Amino acid sequence: MPGGNNSDKKGDKKNVQTVQTLLAAKKGSDKGNPAKRTHTDVSMDSSVDMTIELSNLHHDLDSIKESLEGVVKRTDLDKALNNIVRKDDLETIVTSIVTKLVDSMKKEIEGNLKDKTNKQTKAVEELSKENECLRELIASQRKMIHELQINVKDNGIIAKQALQMIPGKQGEHRPVIVKLLNSEVKYRIMREKKNMPKQCTFRLVDDVTKSNMELITRLRDSDQLDSAWYFNCAVYGKTEAGRRLKFDIFDDIAKRLK
Incomplete structure (x- = not known):
């Protein structure tokens, strides 16, 4: 990570040897006044030196590869930086969450x-x-x-x-x-008179109208009737033969008795 691996980088730089450094060291170790050699000796020495240098180069490449395994790549660093939440982004996220919660609670309350x-x-x-x-x-x-x-x-x-x-x-x-209202009402009342209790201290009698009194008088004056009376809103007469007849004020007595 940035700011925390400076010491490791310095150590890695000390351990990593470039090809130029190795070649320079090799050349320095060969300084002196060697004896004159033949073309064959020179050729063999060159071949041996080349083999050694290639071996050393391979070893150095392995060392460089091992040292680079602990070094953070740029892509990894970019990803790490992208994953780091900045303060402004954090405030924006928190504000958005709180706003959504408030809106949700507001809708629920409404x-x-x-x-x-x-x-x-x-x-x-x-x-x-x-x-x-x-x-x-x-x-x-x-x-x-x-x-x-x-x-x-x-x-x-x-x-x-x-x-x-x-x-x-x-x-x-x-x-x-x-x-009373009419004769029919009076007739119903007089018919119920017989159902009145015997201990009643009053009497219920029908008031005979003037027309009915005149009818009774005419019936009594007739030689063909033995008696005449008023009962239950009607005038009755009894012949000498014992036959009872009901008369109306408009009846012709002679015709009724035939």
Whole structure:
């Protein structure tokens, strides 16, 4: 690595011997005044020297190769430098990571808030509908109560008009005249008279109208009838033969008796 292998490089430089150094040393060792040699001797010596030099050169190359194995290559150094994260790059990476985390948390919070808001909005809408239905129901009940109050008031007025007390004997209950809606209602009431409890202290009698009284008088004056009476909203007559007939105010008595 840079800055940490300077001492190793110096040591490697001492151990590495170049070809020129070896040749120079070889030439220096041969200085002197040798005896004159023949051409053959010179040729043999040259061959031997060349072999030695080649051997030394091979040895030196091996030494150089071994020494270079511990030296960092440029490509390795470039890769190492590329892998080193600078301070600015580190700040950029950290900032990017934090930004992504914040954005993710923000989206998650917004999603949860949106879901809760939608649920609350739906609940409020349902509550508003229920309140609207309740308001309509209350308004309907108020209208019904108002109508009932009017009916009760009207019934009170009608009851006062339908019920009239007339003078009676001193010390006794005063008779009450009840006006009914029609003859059919009066007929149903008179038919139920027989089902009244015996311990009742009042009597329920039918008020004979003037027309019916006149009809009874005519029936009694007839020679063909033995008796005539009023019962359950109707006028009856009994012939001398014991046959009972019901008469109406518009009947022709003579024709009915034929």
